[in-house]
Amino acid sequence: MWQLAEQTLDSRLLIGSSLYPSPRIMQEAIRASGAGVVTVALRRQLPGAGGGEDFWAALRELDVRLLPNTAGCHSAREAITTAQMARELFGTRWIKLEVIGDDYNLQPDPFGLVEAARELVAQGFEVFPYCTEDLVVCERLVDAGCRILMPWGAPIGTARGLLNPYGLRTLRERLPEITLIVDAGLGVPSHAAQALELGFDAVLLNTAIAQAHDPVAMASAFRHGVCAGRLAFEAGRMPERDLAQPSTPVVGTPFWHHK
Amino acid sequence: MSATEISVLCNGEHKRLAAGRTLAEHLPQLTQACDFAVAINAVFVPKSAYAETRLVDGDRIELVIPMQGG
Numbered sequence: 001m002w003q004l005a006e007q008t009l010d011s012r013l014l015i016g017s018s019l020y021p022s023p024r025i026m027q028e029a030i031r032a033s034g035a036g037v038v039t040v041a042l043r044r045q046l047p048g049a050g051g052g053e054d055f056w057a058a059l060r061e062l063d064v065r066l067l068p069n070t071a072g073c074h075s076a077r078e079a080i081t082t083a084q085m086a087r088e089l090f091g092t093r094w095i096k097l098e099v100i101g102d103d104y105n106l107q108p109d110p111f112g113l114v115e116a117a118r119e120l121v122a123q124g125f126e127v128f129p130y131c132t133e134d135l136v137v138c139e140r141l142v143d144a145g146c147r148i149l150m151p152w153g154a155p156i157g158t159a160r161g162l163l164n165p166y167g168l169r170t171l172r173e174r175l176p177e178i179t180l181i182v183d184a185g186l187g188v189p190s191h192a193a194q195a196l197e198l199g200f201d202a203v204l205l206n207t208a209i210a211q212a213h214d215p216v217a218m219a220s221a222f223r224h225g226v227c228a229g230r231l232a233f234e235a236g237r238m239p240e241r242d243l244a245q246p247s248t249p250v251v252g253t254p255f256w257h258h259k
Numbered sequence: 260m261s262a263t264e265i266s267v268l269c270n271g272e273h274k275r276l277a278a279g280r281t282l283a284e285h286l287p288q289l290t291q292a293c294d295f296a297v298a299i300n301a302v303f304v305p306k307s308a309y310a311e312t313r314l315v316d317g318d319r320i321e322l323v324i325p326m327q328g329g
Contacts, residue, residue, distance in 0.1 A: 016328060016329035017328060039328050041327065041328025042323040042324065043324065044322065045290060046270070053293075055325070055326070084303035085296035085298060085303055088296050088303075089294060
């Protein structure tokens, strides 16, 4: 059990609701993942654009907490208005704050992010900013009132894993009181395990599960990866060494040879 | 456009609506969705304000529904 804002959760995996082959497979994958938090979005109602009653009905059958996002927003103002609409539509003050600064790699705009975070915290939101692993940006977000930070592992949908373990480890060491969640860029369960081994509180992912050949099986695999990573962190890893040290006792070795 | 009509942009589409009416009165024409949220001219409009929000010519309405998201 762990604490995410005011919510007590079993799973340290947060999962997205997008890109699944069908609402039914989405539902099964979310159940298999064990995730207690699911991200959602809001969009214009357009013919053939997905969403709609089937998706919404499938999601409401699950016993999960919703985390709406502001995906696609390119300014603080757009993100703030989207968050306000999400709060009413989904009945939650939680918001995954995305302010995109670059369309090529979907890199967050740190300036817009801090500006929007400050305003949304003042309006009573629990802000989950999708950010980079830049320490100073993260400190500014904490100054703005964020208690949770969600640095990327790699750009969204790239499945490259943790591109900067040093930067992520630094964040963990420097911001021990903040809930840290690696969001985006994970591809396989070992990436999730690595994030948890570093001491991150959780991971958030979508594409790696939804676009797997078998999303339900991959959801289960990530569930185990997250558990393994957290257990390893709590167990405390041995330090790295430069030189080999035999694990089998040397004393009493037969056929001992002297040079 | 006559004085009895206004032209608005709803989710990027031009629509002609009767003038002098509120958002609450226009909504059945604008959406069939049960769960939605509204912004007008990039400003959020809470449900509690639908009945007193009068649409005017040139308004840009965003009407959003729950959608898959990552």
